[in-house]
Amino acid sequence: MRLPALPLLLTTGLAAVVQLQERQTLAGSNICSEIASNIAGTVYYALTEEFIDGVYHYMTSSEQTPECVVEVANAQDVSTILKLVGSTRTPFAIKSGGHASNPGFSSTTGVQISVAKITEITLSADKSTVEVGLGNVWTDVYTALQGTGVNVVGGRVEGPGTGGFTLGGGYSWKTDQFGLTCDTIQSYNLVLPNGTITSVDSSTPDLFFALKGGLNRFGIVTSIVMETHAQVDMVYGGLQVFDTGSIEDLIIATQTFQTENTDPKAQVILTINGGTIPGAILLSFYDGPERPAAFDPYNNITAIIDTLEGGNRGAFATLSTTGLTKAYMDAVYNESSFYGALAIVHEGLLLSYDVEPFGDYGQYATDSAYPHNLSQLPLNLYFSWKLAAEDSYWRGIMQQSINHLTQVAMDEGIYSADLYAYPNYALDTYTGAQLYGPTNAARLRTIQAQYDPNGVMELAGGFTF
Ligand SMILES: Cc1cc2nc3c(=O)[nH]c(=O)nc-3n(C[C@H](O)[C@H](O)[C@H](O)COP(=O)(O)OP(=O)(O)OC[C@H]3O[C@@H](n4cnc5c(N)ncnc54)[C@H](O)[C@@H]3O)c2cc1C
Ligand SMILES: *[C@@H]1O[C@H](CO)[C@@H](O)[C@H](O)[C@H]1NC(C)=O
Ligand SMILES: *[C@@H]1O[C@H](CO)[C@@H](O)[C@H](O)[C@H]1NC(C)=O
Ligand SMILES: *[C@@H]1O[C@H](CO)[C@@H](O)[C@H](O)[C@H]1NC(C)=O
Numbered sequence: 391m392r393l394p395a396l397p398l399l400l401t402t403g404l405a406a407v408v409q410l411q412e413r414q415t416l417a418g419s420n421i422c423s424e425i426a427s428n429i430a431g432t433v434y435y436a437l438t439e440e441f442i443d444g445v446y447h448y449m450t451s452s453e454q455t456p457e458c459v460v461e462v463a464n465a466q467d468v469s470t471i472l473k474l475v476g477s478t479r480t481p482f483a484i485k486s487g488g489h490a491s492n493p494g495f496s497s498t499t500g501v502q503i504s505v506a507k508i509t510e511i512t513l514s515a516d517k518s519t520v521e522v523g524l525g526n527v528w529t530d531v532y533t534a535l536q537g538t539g540v541n542v543v544g545g546r547v548e549g550p551g552t553g554g555f556t557l558g559g560g561y562s563w564k565t566d567q568f569g570l571t572c573d574t575i576q577s578y579n580l581v582l583p584n585g586t587i588t589s590v591d592s593s594t595p596d597l598f599f600a601l602k603g604g605l606n607r608f609g610i611v612t613s614i615v616m617e618t619h620a621q622v623d624m625v626y627g628g629l630q631v632f633d634t635g636s637i638e639d640l641i642i643a644t645q646t647f648q649t650e651n652t653d654p655k656a657q658v659i660l661t662i663n664g665g666t667i668p669g670a671i672l673l674s675f676y677d678g679p680e681r682p683a684a685f686d687p688y689n690n691i692t693a694i695i696d697t698l699e700g701g702n703r704g705a706f707a708t709l710s711t712t713g714l715t716k717a718y719m720d721a722v723y724n725e726s727s728f729y730g731a732l733a734i735v736h737e738g739l740l741l742s743y744d745v746e747p748f749g750d751y752g753q754y755a756t757d758s759a760y761p762h763n764l765s766q767l768p769l770n771l772y773f774s775w776k777l778a779a780e781d782s783y784w785r786g787i788m789q790q791s792i793n794h795l796t797q798v799a800m801d802e803g804i805y806s807a808d809l810y811a812y813p814n815y816a817l818d819t820y821t822g823a824q825l826y827g828p829t830n831a832a833r834l835r836t837i838q839a840q841y842d843p844n845g846v847m848e849l850a851g852g853f854t855f
């Protein structure tokens with residue numbers, strides 16, 4: 391199929407379910423009114439539309455009910471709030487697109503900060519950079535740049551925010567051409583944990599490194615200045631859904647694609663699904679108008695049509711490998727069907743394994759908290775289920791599945807102790823060393839001690855280094 395210009399976007403529609411609890415402490419209400427009288431933005435309380443938007447997450451398991459939602463208007467507001475929550479030791483959270491897969495990483499029972507109103511998208515006069523407010527989702531950025539002849543290295547599907555996606559790393563359809571999204575950032579407009587508003591670029595190498603994978607541990611970013619690249623008018627791509635009878639053929643085609651593709655403009659994601667609707671989904675993207683020869687390995691596999699599901703509880707887990715072998719992908723398929731068989735008993739819906747056959751993108755890696763100069767291939771497990779009572783069951787199964795696949799990867803010679811887990815796909819139980827490697831984790835702890843001596847950002851959920 392042919393799509394209009396700019397990256398392929400695929401919708402996964404869903405509805406947020408907000409569970410409203412009793413308002414908690416008086417202290418909580420006081421901090422909200424204190425914030426309200428000191429900022430240009432607006433504070434919202436339960437049941438307003440803005441409150442519900444501010445609380446919304448892709449996975450309901452990543453949602454909590456805060457005292458209030460604060461839609462900040464600018465960096466000055468963020469500074470005021472960080473000083474207030476820091477001095478009163480009030481739990482808080484920062485949310486951009488709300489696609490965090492870990493509970494509490496962008497939700498809180500305290501003060502929910504939303505950057506939704508920071509929506510500027512400003513192309514520089516020479517079109518070489520664009521400043522993007524982190525209240526935007528990627529679709530907003532692509533729409534704004536349409537017709538300009540330039541584009542950015544951003545999200546692959548509709549939904550994720552520019553905030554968490556970029557601060558965790560950012561795997562894009564353009565990663566084989568330009569690296570991760572974080573490799574294309576010229577500067578970050580950051581509010582430090584003590585409220586100081588600053589700009590971080592290569593002249594501040596430690597913070598610049600920390601923000602490339604370190605997520606919300608170093609302050610709140612209001613906007614980013616991204617490099618642009620020339621964009622052709624038409625791109626080719628789409629989504630195909632297959633039944634289980636095609637999965638073996640898709641595995642063989644994906645192995646061929648990963649080992650033989652030399653065209654960095656051609657990218658695919660193979661999703662192998664267990665659960666209530668087993669099967670596979672192939673997302674294809676070409677940064678040009680026609681189907682390239684690179685996709686030939688997939689030519690003879692017949693697709694059916696289907697839809698995706700969202701708005702449920704869920705989690706991500708991940709494993710990085712140096713390559714993809716058929717036996718490894720067969721084991722991935724076995725995991726999806728093996729645990730898929732348990733879905734009905736444990737209210738499971740979807741057990742999805744994303745195989746991402748990138749090429750040599752590590753050549754574009756910049757000095758980043760999340761090391762990626764070895765061009766590792768991240769596997770993304772996405773499980774979803776209905777009931778909170780099943781949270782620990784499925785999260786345990788996900789880790790068990792990763793452990794099993796790690797063993798298979800070792801047997802297959804595609805495991806390396808020098809590869810780490812992609813932060814945006816990792817379970818919250820992962821340590822700094824598992825996400826960043828021991829050297830980078832130690833460096834992050836040093837930077838944290840320097841810039842956040844009072845542990846203000848620890849009042850927000852996130853990884854522990
Ligand atoms: C449907 C779906 C598709 C995805 N596709 C991809 C993909 O193609 N490539 C890829 O790499 N990843 C992908 N992901 C993973 C995604 O990158 C992460 O979930 C990411 O963290 C989401 O960012 P967000 O802003 O939407 O989430 P949020 O929940 O808003 O934030 C995630 C984390 O970032 C922090 N954060 C957000 N904004 C700020 C800020 N302004 N300052 C400081 N910290 C902040 C939050 O506090 C939180 O810890 C996908 C996830 C989903 C659910
Ligand atoms: C697809 O099928 C055609 C006809 O059967 C065959 O000639 C071609 O080689 C096949 N292509 C691939 C990539 O398997
Ligand atoms: C399938 O996966 C399960 C769970 O990891 C494992 O116990 C079993 O040995 C696997 N079977 C095959 C054939 O790989
Ligand atoms: C890759 O990055 C790591 C740390 O991020 C660094 O120690 C290593 O020297 C780099 N390797 C290459 C080949 O650049």
Ligand SMILES: *[C@@H]1O[C@H](CO)[C@@H](O)[C@H](O)[C@H]1NC(C)=O
Binds near residue numbers: 584585586841
């Ligand atoms: C805030 O932190 C920065 C970085 O550590 C420091 O340079 C600045 O002096 C601090 N500001 C205040 C008011 O403490």
